[in-house]
Amino acid sequence: MxxxxxxxxxxxxxxxxxxxxxxxxxxxxxxxxxxxxxxxxxxxRRYGYYWTKLILVPVVTAAMIAAFVIIGDSWWQLATAVVFAFVFTQIAFLGHDAAHRQIFRSGRWNDWICLIVGDLFVGMSYGWWQHKHTRHHANPNQEGADPDIELPVMSFTPAQVAAKRSRPVRWLIGHQGWFFFPILLLEGLSLHASSVRRVFARGELRRRAVEVSFLAVRILGYLALVLLVLPPGKAAAFLGVQLGLFGFYMGMSFAPNHKGMPLVPHDxxxxxxxxxxxxxxxxxxxxxxxxxxxxxxxxxxxxxxxxxxxxxxxxxxxxxxxxxxxxxxxxxxxxxxxxxxxxxxxxxxxxxxxxxxxxxxxxxxxxxxxxxx
Structure with a gap:
């Protein structure tokens, strides 16, 4: 009190x-x-600040792609993967700002920045993110309303724990805090997969054709580039490091914001x-x-x-x-x-x-x- x-x-x-x-x-x-x-x-509005960042997105991405091609077939590409993970996360932060209408007064302009930055450069569906994140902002940490506390591999409420009765599973849940951060290494892959599922799922989705096109160019084009430059083994290692660190960085940035804060009953x-x-x-x-x-x-x-x-x-x-x-x-x-x-x-x-x-x-x-x- x-x-x-x-x-x-x-x-x-x-x-x-x-x-x-x-x-x-x-x-x-x-x-x-x-x-x-x-x-x-x-x-x-801070137009100068955001225009600088928006111009840097294609410039830095092009520079990274050029460096990747120049370095070629080398294990040094694992270091490049670390930089890619960092750059993609920073670009995702910019998409987050646009999704909240922080950049332009025009909702249409902000939407297109989200589509270009999120779908085309990062490989995350703006429609999926908007639907999920809007519900989170409306009801942070509220049981049954906030999607950020409803994850399939973690339990954030006593009710979620009670629903999992297997003894081995309950032991894992009892120590789940120690597994939370390592699990974030899979978050990058999960974000891409969720985005693809969303754009092909039934239900309303504005600019579906644009999202499908941008995601296809980003995901398939990126995979093609990696496989053209690197042999299969090194390509798998590169993608593992890049996706793992991208998800880890994203999770480490979002997790401190609400996890461990009060949970609110649904009613x-x-x-x-x-x-x-x-x-x-x-x-x-x-x-x-x-x-x-x-x-x-x-x-x-x-x-x-x-x-x-x-x-x-x-x-x-x-x-x-x-x-x-x-x-x-x-x-x-x-x-x-x-x-x-x-x-x-x-x-x-x-x-x-x-x-x-x-x-x-x-x-x-x-x-x-x-x-x-």
């Missing part, structure tokens, strides 16, 4: 308005916060501000972490203002932290390594049968209140 009480925040950043009592508005004070953020100019109603802040975690680390994680380290700010350009997230963080502190909403921020330790520990707790390892502080408060009535 003390987690929700107002905390002393010391001197406030210039321009920050604070309150001394807990906000009681239906949106948890989000309207007031949004006004502050808008007045600070933090929702303005629980929360105001928008607390729904987004209490279920998200920021990662400290300065500009190096900002770059390596593609801005995902400012997960609280991103969830509150998904269309905020990436460079503004750093500037918005002190303002949002001060507002949350003043209104008694817990704002969670940790170091990167500490976040991974938290993820591992909590996933293991779920697997070992802890009935409420991610207990929501708001739910606890309501339960205490109901007992005292």
């Amino acid at each position: 003390s987690q929700l009480s107002p905390r002393s925040t010391g001197p406030q950043p210039t321009g920050i308005r604070t309150t001394t009592t807990r906000t009681t508005a239906r949106d948890g004070g989000y309207s007031e916060l949004a006004t502050m953020v808008r007045e600070a100019g933090l929702l303005h 629980m109603k929360l105001d928008f501000l607390r729904r987004q802040v209490l279920m998200s975690r920021n990662i400290r680390g300065g500009r190096t972490i900002d770059f390596l994680m593609g801005g995902l380290n400012y997960q609280i700010e991103h969830h509150l203002f998904p269309s905020m350009p990436r460079p503004h997230l750093r500037r918005a963080a002190p303002m949002i932290r001060a507002f949350c502190d003043a209104n008694g909403t817990r704002y969670t921020e940790t170091g990167l390594l500490q976040s991974y330790a938290i993820v591992t520990r909590h996933i293991n707790q779920v697997g070992l049968g802890d009935k409420d390892p991610f207990s929501c502080p708001l739910l606890e408060l309501r339960q205490v209140a109901s007992k005292t009535e």
Whole structure:
């Protein structure tokens, strides 16, 4: 309960308005916060920043392909595979920004950037990602609603653990936190496979023909290039390293954001501000972490203002932290390594049968209140 009480925040950043009592508005004070953020100019577009990155995408990709061809039949290509994995992940971060309308005002322009960057350069279906990621943003860490806590090989809730009754399986689940990060080595292959399944599955999918065409060029063209330059053995090693590290890098960037934060029962109603802040975690680390994680380290700010350009997230963080502190909403921020330790520990707790390892502080408060009535 003390987690929700107002905390002393010391001197406030210039321009920050604070309150001394807990906000009681239906949106948890989000309207007031949004006004502050808008007045600070933090929702303005950063065209120079994003055009620079968009121009670099084909330039860097062409340079990598040229280097790959020049190096030719050599085991040094495994080092090239590492660079490819890094570059593809960085490009995927840019697609993520476009999907959230951070780059252009025009939804159509952002959509086409997602299709070109995501489908054609990375090999991930924009339609698949948009459907999945939109549900996550609407209901972070909510049981039965957030697809990011519904994975076939992991259990994130007690109900998921209870459904797996085989003794060997339950032993593995009890230690699943230790397997979580190695499993991420398969995430790259899974992302491509999920994308292909989505574009050929039944159901509505805008610009299906474009996605099929772009994915075919990216995936088949990339495989053809690798097999033309490298013999089968080295080609398999190259693809294994590239896909493995791509998935690992993606997973290591997304996993710290919500794993190990409170889980919310499916039928629980929360105001928008607390729904987004209490279920998200920021990662400290300065500009190096900002770059390596593609801005995902400012997960609280991103969830509150998904269309905020990436460079503004750093500037918005002190303002949002001060507002949350003043209104008694817990704002969670940790170091990167500490976040991974938290993820591992909590996933293991779920697997070992802890009935409420991610207990929501708001739910606890309501339960205490109901007992005292």
